[in-house]
Amino acid sequence: MKRRGVQLIGPINLDLEADGLTIVLGPNGSGKTSLLRLMHGLERPATGTVNWAMPDSNARMHQAYVFQTPTMMRRSVTDCIAYALTVMGAKRADARRGAQDYAKRVGLGHVLDRPAGVLSGGEKQKLALARALIRQPQILFLDEPCANLDGRATREIETILSEVRAQGTRIVMATHDLGQARRLADDVLFMLSGVVHEQSAAGQFFATPQTATAKAFLGGQIVE
Amino acid sequence: MNDLSQGLAEAIYRVATLDPELVNITLRSLQVTVTAVVIASAIALPLGAWLAVTRFWARRYVIAVLNALMGLPPVVVGLIVYVMLSRSGPFGVLGLLFTPTAMIIAQVIIVTPLIASIAHQALRDLWSEYHDLLISLNTTKRQRIATLLWDGRRALLTACLAGFGRAIGEVGAIMIVGGNIDNATRVLTTAIALETGKGNFSLALGLGFVLITLAIILNLAIHSLSRTERSNLW
Numbered sequence: 359m360k361r362r363g364v365q366l367i368g369p370i371n372l373d374l375e376a377d378g379l380t381i382v383l384g385p386n387g388s389g390k391t392s393l394l395r396l397m398h399g400l401e402r403p404a405t406g407t408v409n410w411a412m413p414d415s416n417a418r419m420h421q422a423y424v425f426q427t428p429t430m431m432r433r434s435v436t437d438c439i440a441y442a443l444t445v446m447g448a449k450r451a452d453a454r455r456g457a458q459d460y461a462k463r464v465g466l467g468h469v470l471d472r473p474a475g476v477l478s479g480g481e482k483q484k485l486a487l488a489r490a491l492i493r494q495p496q497i498l499f500l501d502e503p504c505a506n507l508d509g510r511a512t513r514e515i516e517t518i519l520s521e522v523r524a525q526g527t528r529i530v531m532a533t534h535d536l537g538q539a540r541r542l543a544d545d546v547l548f549m550l551s552g553v554v555h556e557q558s559a560a561g562q563f564f565a566t567p568q569t570a571t572a573k574a575f576l577g578g579q580i581v582e
Numbered sequence: 583m584n585d586l587s588q589g590l591a592e593a594i595y596r597v598a599t600l601d602p603e604l605v606n607i608t609l610r611s612l613q614v615t616v617t618a619v620v621i622a623s624a625i626a627l628p629l630g631a632w633l634a635v636t637r638f639w640a641r642r643y644v645i646a647v648l649n650a651l652m653g654l655p656p657v658v659v660g661l662i663v664y665v666m667l668s669r670s671g672p673f674g675v676l677g678l679l680f681t682p683t684a685m686i687i688a689q690v691i692i693v694t695p696l697i698a699s700i701a702h703q704a705l706r707d708l709w710s711e712y713h714d715l716l717i718s719l720n721t722t723k724r725q726r727i728a729t730l731l732w733d734g735r736r737a738l739l740t741a742c743l744a745g746f747g748r749a750i751g752e753v754g755a756i757m758i759v760g761g762n763i764d765n766a767t768r769v770l771t772t773a774i775a776l777e778t779g780k781g782n783f784s785l786a787l788g789l790g791f792v793l794i795t796l797a798i799i800l801n802l803a804i805h806s807l808s809r810t811e812r813s814n815l816w
Contacts, residue, residue, distance in 0.1 A: 400717060418720045429715040432733040441729075445721045493719075 367392045367552035369406075374530070376411065379523050381539040381560070382532040384549035385581055390532035391426070393549065394499045397530065398423050410497070419446075422490035426501040428482045430474040435466055435485055438474045442489045460488040464518055480511030487518060498522065500531040504538060516542060536576065540564055548572050550581065589787020593795075596788060608792060611769040614682050615750045618689035619697075622749075623742050626694045630701030630741075631727040631734075634709040645702065651695035656688075660755030663688045667759065680761040685769070688755040693745040700744055704737035705730045739808055743801055750797055770796075 367389035374380060382390045395401045397408055399418050410417045422442075431438045439457035444450055461470055464484040469477060474485060483503050490498060500519070504512040519542065523529055533539055539546065543560035548569075556563065556572045567573045575581045596604045633645060665671050667679040667687075678684045708730055716726050731738065753771035760767035762776060770793045777786035 398718065400714060418718070423714075423718040425714060429712060431712070431715075431729075442719055445719055445725050 367396070367549075370554055372547070372554060372557070374528075375545070377526060377528055378544035379519070379529040379531065379542055380545050380547060381543035382530065382547045382549060383534065383536075383539055383575070384555075385534060385575070388549040389552040390534075390549050391501050392552070393547075393554075394423070394501050394530065394532055398499050412496070420496040421499065422493050422495035422497075423499045424483070424486045424490050424501065424503050426503070426505055428486035430477070430482060430485070433474060434471050435461055435474050435477070436470045438485055439489045439492055442492050446493065456492055457488070460492045461485075464488045464491075465514060480507050480514070483507060483511070483515060484518075487515065491518075491522060495527060497528045497530065500529065502533055503531070504533070504535065512538070548575070585783045585787060588784035590791055592784045592788030593791035597792065604789070604792065606765065607768055607770055607773050607789070608796065610682065610767075611750060611771070611793075612796070614685045614689065614756070614769060615746060618686045618693060618749050619742060619746045621686070622690045622693040622697055622745055625690075626696075626698035626745075627701050627731055627738055627741070628727060629694075630698045630738075631705050631730045633698075633702045634705040634730060635723060635726045645699075648695050648699050648702070652699050654692055654695060656692055656752055656754035657758065659691050660688050660758030663691065663755065663759045679759060680763060680767060682760070682767060684759040685756040685767060688759045689749045689752060692752060692755060693749050696748055697741045697745040700741035701734075701738055704741065705734050708734045708737075736808065739804065743804065746800070747797060750793065 370393065382393060384390050392401065396403060398421055399408070400423070410420075412420055431441060433441065436454055436457045439460055440448075440450070440453035443453035443456055448456070458467075458470055461467060464487055466481060466484055466488065469481065474482070477485060487500075487503065504515055507515070516538065519529060519531070531542070540560070543563075545557070545559050546563040547554050548556040548563065548567075548571075550571055556567065556569050558568065563572070564576065567576055571581050595601075633641065633648075663684060664679065666673050667676070667684055668674055669679075678687070709726075712726075712729065712733070716729065721729070751771060753775055756767075756769065757772050757775065760769070760772065762768050762772040768776075770789055774786045774789045774793070777783075777789065
């Protein structure tokens with residue numbers, strides 16, 4: 359992937375299993391966000407393709423993305439979540455009903471009519487998660503959803519993600535929080551300098567990392 | 583100073599007694615201006631939103647031209663509309679010259695670029711905020727435009743009010759295409775010009791105070807109805 363002629367990430371050759379939770383690990387600037395955006399189609403590869411086991415034109419219809427800084431529309435919490443359904447053709451009343459169910463599911467039942475912009479950081483992330491989940495995506499991308507959240511909010515979001523994974527949603531999540539990666543990951547993509555430095559099952563990655571850099575990263579050393 | 587105080591007294595007296603001529607002129611001013619702003623907004627707001635979400639090679643030039651047209655000289659617009667609507671012009675057969683419709687046409691031409699340009703500025707910022715989310719949600723261009731127009735409605739209200747402010751204070755173009763005919767096309771601004779020309783400064787000032795008060799009341803009413811300054815709003 360290039361921007362203004364500068365290569366940001368790649369070359370990357372990657373296959374993902376059909377289910378599970380993949381954690382994209384790596385230091386800041388290693389290309390985690392770019393990789394997720396590329397997979398979701400928010401960026402175009404300079405060469406090569408991103409293929410999913412579904413028709414290409416429909417791929418994004420079956421995916422959802424939670425951004426690191428969630429976009430809060432100038433609407434109420436209910437309407438913000440319902441928007442994800444109305445743009446798919448759902449009737450407004452049905453979408454609002456569904457939105458309220460999902461809001462309650464993520465713990466936003468007490469702020470349904472509040473403007474989204476005045477929510478706390480954790481509540482905004484939950485709203486973004488509800489907006490993504492209401493589309494019942496087959497693949498869910500999350501870009502550091504718990505960055506800047508306290509322990510309680512992080513645990514609540516991790517609980518929701520575990521439930522979603524148990525229901526069969528494929529999750530790809532970027533984080534640089536090693537503790538979170540250990541708690542959630544089925545497999546790990548370790549990114550460094552724009553390339554996938556190591557890809558392995560979570561147990562294997564954390565127990566016996568294959569590369570010295572990954573070993574140093576897990577050991578808490580600064581890697582660049 | 584004497585003229586000012588006399589003008590204020592004249593304005594108060596005419597408003598208090600609901601002077602039929604003043605009511606007639608004021609209502610016509612409102613009818614022409616509100617109609618023009620509604621039509622201009624219907625054109626300019628979607629245009630501003632479309633320019634915010636669409637990328638094409640001439641986009642920068644279109645925006646530059648739109649910005650330049652904000653300063654369109656009303657007298658020139660009036661002259662062009664006059665030529666188009668005059669008997670020998672291409673639309674002369676419609677018989678619109680010296681009617682409120684001609685005044686509305688001229689005001690729409692003057693106000694549309696102003697509203698579109700302000701709307702584009704506001705919606706461009708909103709689009710940069712919403713871009714990733716709306717692309718991720720697989721929205722169509724029509725949905726993106728509708729979303730920006732709805733979520734940016736408070737900023738767009740300001741654009742419409744700016745258009746209203748320009749239109750209600752406009753005199754050059756509507757004087758030319760309306761002709762300032764008593765009981766037909768005379769509005770507040772053309773009446774002020776007429777009374778000033780006649781040396782009737784107190785009446786002209788009185789009409790001026792009515793015009794300013796009208797603009798302030800309408801702005802306050804719209805802001806109040808749309809609750810733009812209410813706390814805790816997004």
